[in-house]
Amino acid sequence: MIQKFRWKFIGTSVAALLLVLLITLGGLVGITRVQSKNEVDRVLTALVKNEGHLSPRNAHAALGNQNDPINRNFLGGPYNPEAVYQYRYFAVTVDASHRVTVVNDNNVYQVNGTKIKSITRKALSDHQDSGSVDVGRNQYAYRVAKNSVGQTMVVFLNETLIYNRFWLLFRVAVVLGIGSLIVFAVVLILVSGRAIKPIVDNYHKQQEFITNAGHELKTPVAVISANTEMEEMLGNNSEWNESTKEQVEKLTKLINRLISMARAGETGEITLSKVDFSKLVEDATQDFKSVMKQNHYVYQVSIRQGLNVVAEKHSLNEVINILLDNARKYCDPNGKVRVELSKSALSKNAVLRVSNTYKEEKNEDYSHFFDRFYREDESHNSNKGGFGIGLSMARELVEAFHGRISVSHKGNDIVFTVVLKIAK
Secondary structure (H helix, E strand, O other): OHHHHHHHHHHHHHHHHHHHHHHHHHHHHHHHHHHHHHHHHHHHHHHHHOOOOOOOOOOHHHHOOOOOHHHHOOOOOOOOHHHHHHOOEEEEEEOOOOOEEEEEOOOOOOOOHHHHHHHHHHHHOOOOOEEEEEEOOEEEEEEEEEOOOOOEEEEEEEOHHHHHHHHHHHHHHHHHHHHHHHHHHHHHHHHHHHHOHHHHHHHHHHHHHHHHHHHHHHHHHHHHHHHHHHHHHOOOOOHHHHHHHHHHHHHHHHHHHHHHHHHHOOHHHOOOEEEEHHHHHHHHHHHOHHHHHHOOOEEEEEEOOOOEEEEOHHHHHHHHHHHHHHHHHHOOOOOEEEEEEEEOOOOOEEEEEEEEEOOOOOOOOHHHHHOOOOOOOOOOOHHHOOOOOHHHHHHHHHHHOOOEEEEEEEOOEEEEEEEEEEOO
């Protein structure tokens, strides 16, 4: 249980760091992506306004206009006259007969006139006012507009160079994020033992207190039981003696379960071995047969023979009895109790399902059923004879076997499922 808590602590801490990294690094990368897109839009706007030419002077109106929200906010940044020389672009005009005329190709290197015309026709074939086309290893954003004499003009801008900053930051963020998670996880694994030590110490003290208190309580309970029996031997039989004996028996069961639950929390005290699961389930269901009949329940048992699991015999028997006793207590009147032991689909696990009719609490949160001292009857009425620790104890024991226990509701039945690894 302590190791499980330790790994849960580590997992939660790493998940928290992952969330922080996603927000911070993801936000930074996202802002850079938006900034790159805005930059492409701003340069295309400047090219259209200046009919395919850029210079520090004529670009200022588009790139340095502080009335434009894109330029005014921090994503656009202040205007730098030297920045216009970093862009690779070209521009063409297209007349009514679809003849392409190159207006400006001085700012590109490997794109000649023939290729420019081919790229232009490809862009115009999309019938869009803007978009992008692939040119070798580069991608060019384009925008279609009208020039000062009414001709169709298409300006192209190499956006690959602009987005390179974004992709570089993205790769750095991924590497930095993964690296940070790995380093943080390693450090946390090394120091987590010390971090949870106060909680572990408190847990051990609680377990020790429960065990010691249980043993101390056994003595006065035994004395009360002996005195009551002596009263009966002396002929002082009365309903009070019977009531005392019943309460002593209930208190003895409670003490024994508390001690067993405390020991179950310390997996070192349970020695795992090969256990005949089928035989234990068969014996337990046989013991409950008369009780189920007295309660007028439909009692169905299906057991696959020869299933051996890794567990501790007496503790596993206790788990089976807890589940059967729980089904007996909480099954609806004239309802059905079903016990099924089978193999999992991959034949690696043995699966025990104990179900009973339970219509009243159909929409309940069943996860609380395994909480210590949880009672479905919140008044803690003793009519059903439970203490609210049986299922909690069953979970402790199953986890000590490295198995799983769960609860679900199917139709009108509540189903408890225990999964244990089959012994080789």
